[in-house]
Amino acid sequence: MKCVNCGATIPEKWPYCPICGMEVSSKQNTRKTHPIDKRKKRARRKRLAKMRRQRRMLIFAMLLPVFILVGFFIHQISYSGQISKGNKALMFSEYEKAEKYFKKATKKNRKRVEAYEGLAKLYVEKKDLESAENVFLSAIAMQPSNTQLYRSAIEFYLETNQPEKVSEVLNDCEYETVLKDLKEYVTPKPEFDLPEGTYHEVQEVALTSKGNKIYYTTDGSDPDVYSEKYKKPILIHKEGKTQIKAISVNKNKISSVIASKTYNIELPMEEAPAVRPSTGQYEKATQIEIMVPEGYTAYYTMDGKNPSDPASSAMQYEGPIAMPEGQTLFNAVLKKNDTEKYTPITKRNYVYKPGE
Numbered sequence: 262m263k264c265v266n267c268g269a270t271i272p273e274k275w276p277y278c279p280i281c282g283m284e285v286s287s288k289q290n291t292r293k294t295h296p297i298d299k300r301k302k303r304a305r306r307k308r309l310a311k312m313r314r315q316r317r318m319l320i321f322a323m324l325l326p327v328f329i330l331v332g333f334f335i336h337q338i339s340y341s342g343q344i345s346k347g348n349k350a351l352m353f354s355e356y357e358k359a360e361k362y363f364k365k366a367t368k369k370n371r372k373r374v375e376a377y378e379g380l381a382k383l384y385v386e387k388k389d390l391e392s393a394e395n396v397f398l399s400a401i402a403m404q405p406s407n408t409q410l411y412r413s414a415i416e417f418y419l420e421t422n423q424p425e426k427v428s429e430v431l432n433d434c435e436y437e438t439v440l441k442d443l444k445e446y447v448t449p450k451p452e453f454d455l456p457e458g459t460y461h462e463v464q465e466v467a468l469t470s471k472g473n474k475i476y477y478t479t480d481g482s483d484p485d486v487y488s489e490k491y492k493k494p495i496l497i498h499k500e501g502k503t504q505i506k507a508i509s510v511n512k513n514k515i516s517s518v519i520a521s522k523t524y525n526i527e528l529p530m531e532e533a534p535a536v537r538p539s540t541g542q543y544e545k546a547t548q549i550e551i552m553v554p555e556g557y558t559a560y561y562t563m564d565g566k567n568p569s570d571p572a573s574s575a576m577q578y579e580g581p582i583a584m585p586e587g588q589t590l591f592n593a594v595l596k597k598n599d600t601e602k603y604t605p606i607t608k609r610n611y612v613y614k615p616g617e
Contacts, residue, residue: 277302340369374413406436428518450520451507457522465494470509477507533605534595544616548581557595565590569603
């Protein structure tokens, strides 16, 4: 009789196949299976199962070293493997090797930040902050919506004491999702309530930045947290151009980019100065007076020369002047303080001949 399962020959009256343990079907053997035969059958199955397990374990044991070698090789050439080797080289100050591994990692996965962080750390150790910064800026330029890259760049700026650059990198970001995720670092620049331009009277400029402190300068220098702190509107009273630069600083001590506006004050000029007495001939001693309005200084000459010309050796008016004998060509002018602006000239022709 042949086994229907494996084809082996089954001895006559055997209730199961001696090879695979398959029970003889009713068509092969219509006789009832004796209880002893059932026990043998179960024992047989257990032995076969044990043998199969042993074979699988043997095969696995033989292949395990191969799996380990393949896994190790894959890890070595993977992104994680390159990062691991780069960090190890960096630990021993092998900068060229570390740079090579980190750059390989960036080519394998441009979205993950570990390789960029490794490169930046390498350049920081070499005291090359510019190259370290360019690592992040170049990566962000290629992936402007990668929040993790922005976060790594911000951490780099804070760790290297460059908090003022945080707002610079975020100011160029056009992705609302990035700005929302990094809102604790976003600091809007101050707003000015007065448009820049030319004004003909003294002005006040108010600055606002909701919930943030404001620092400013009026001398053209860039402001920082050591500059003048804004407390009240800034008075612009000097003639000429005044540039106000201001920054906001949030509760995390992150400063905004600089906001700047320039104001030009041109106050109206006085007319030619009033001079008394008027032109004429005098026989009695007389005082010459110049009316000097507030904010101006008067200059004069007594030889007909232009008092606003530096070469004229004009004298500054400090009080009434005794009219000299003979003919005097008296010229007077007003100069607006803190400027180089002069009024028109007032001219007088005096002839003083004392009476006998």
